[in-house]
Amino acid sequence: MTLRYALITGASSGIGTAAALALAADGNAVWLTYTGGEAAALEAAEACRAAGAPDARVSRLDLRDPASIDALIAEVDAAWGKLHVLVNNGGVCPYRSFDDITIDEWDAVMETNGRGTFLLTRAALPLLRAAAGTPEAPVDRSVVNLSSIAGQQGALKTGMHYAASKGAILALTRSFARNLAGEGIRVNAVTPGPVLSAITDHLQGPARDALTSSIPLGEFGKPADVAWIIAALASPKAAFTTGATYDVNGGVRID
Numbered sequence: 001m002t003l004r005y006a007l008i009t010g011a012s013s014g015i016g017t018a019a020a021l022a023l024a025a026d027g028n029a030v031w032l033t034y035t036g037g038e039a040a041a042l043e044a045a046e047a048c049r050a051a052g053a054p055d056a057r058v059s060r061l062d063l064r065d066p067a068s069i070d071a072l073i074a075e076v077d078a079a080w081g082k083l084h085v086l087v088n089n090g091g092v093c094p095y096r097s098f099d100d101i102t103i104d105e106w107d108a109v110m111e112t113n114g115r116g117t118f119l120l121t122r123a124a125l126p127l128l129r130a131a132a133g134t135p136e137a138p139v140d141r142s143v144v145n146l147s148s149i150a151g152q153q154g155a156l157k158t159g160m161h162y163a164a165s166k167g168a169i170l171a172l173t174r175s176f177a178r179n180l181a182g183e184g185i186r187v188n189a190v191t192p193g194p195v196l197s198a199i200t201d202h203l204q205g206p207a208r209d210a211l212t213s214s215i216p217l218g219e220f221g222k223p224a225d226v227a228w229i230i231a232a233l234a235s236p237k238a239a240f241t242t243g244a245t246y247d248v249n250g251g252v253r254i255d
């Protein structure tokens with residue numbers, strides 16, 4: 001079987017690590033990006049190798065910095081020369097009342113989550129195209145974007161800037177899907193509800209209890225509850241799926 005190469009951003013923690021592990025268990029080579037210390041990323045890469053990844057590498061990436069995005073893609077190009085899967089998972093989620101959102105914080109959230117997703121996806125296209133195969137034997141390639149239930153129904157606890165950036169990710173998902181379907185590159189989004197991670201850890205006390213009791217399935221999701229669907233969308237089994245949004249929200253939003 002052809003070796004498949006997957007790049008996962010924000011993979012030193014939470015949903016990103018779980019997604020890298022799920023992709024590794026499916027036999028993909030994985031490239032994990034991190035923003036802070038390298039140690040957690042190296043540990044996650046080691047776990048990916050143990051889970052079955054034939055290759056697992058790490059690089060620092062700051063989605064706010066276009067030069068950092070280009071440097072990462074150049075690194076992946078030099079080592080692998082192609083990509084089958086891009087998971088746009090890295091992002092920030094400040095909890096802020098709309099009254100208190102500064103212009104700097106608005107810009108930072110939109111740059112990381114919205115512009116970062118756009119720039120990295122565009123920069124990765126030559127590598128996704130390089131994995132196309134032949135007209136007789138086309139090779140499945142796809143992008144999976146982490147949006148959020150906040151991008152669908154708006155923010156209450158999280159900031160409006162976060163909700164706006166995640167709504168932008170849904171529009172980018174559909175736009176890239178429309179523009180790239182002719183090339184066989186699929187683009188889908190996942191919209192988690194409350195999931196246990198650094199993003200939700202700080203929500204404690206009555207606010208956490210209220211959020212928990214608002215989840216019909218009764219508890220926060222785990223990163224692995226989201227990771228399996230990321231890996232499924234990234235797999236050739238999802239070859240007929242593009243431009244779609246998959247909810248993983250414990251029943252918080254049912255329509």
Ligand SMILES: NC(=O)c1ccc[n+]([C@@H]2O[C@H](COP(=O)([O-])OP(=O)(O)OC[C@H]3O[C@@H](n4cnc5c(N)ncnc54)[C@H](O)[C@@H]3O)[C@@H](O)[C@H]2O)c1
Nearest residue numbers: 010013014015035062063089090091148192194195197198
């Ligand atoms: N946890 C939830 O309840 C929840 C719900 C909906 C959506 N999400 C989305 O899932 C994704 C993963 O979040 P998580 O819950 O695992 O939390 P997390 O904080 O563990 O993961 C976020 C990751 O993004 C990375 N990141 C932050 N700023 C970055 C930057 N400038 N450049 C590159 N990477 C950067 C961090 O290093 C971190 O690894 C995020 O996009 C988040 O918005 C999470």
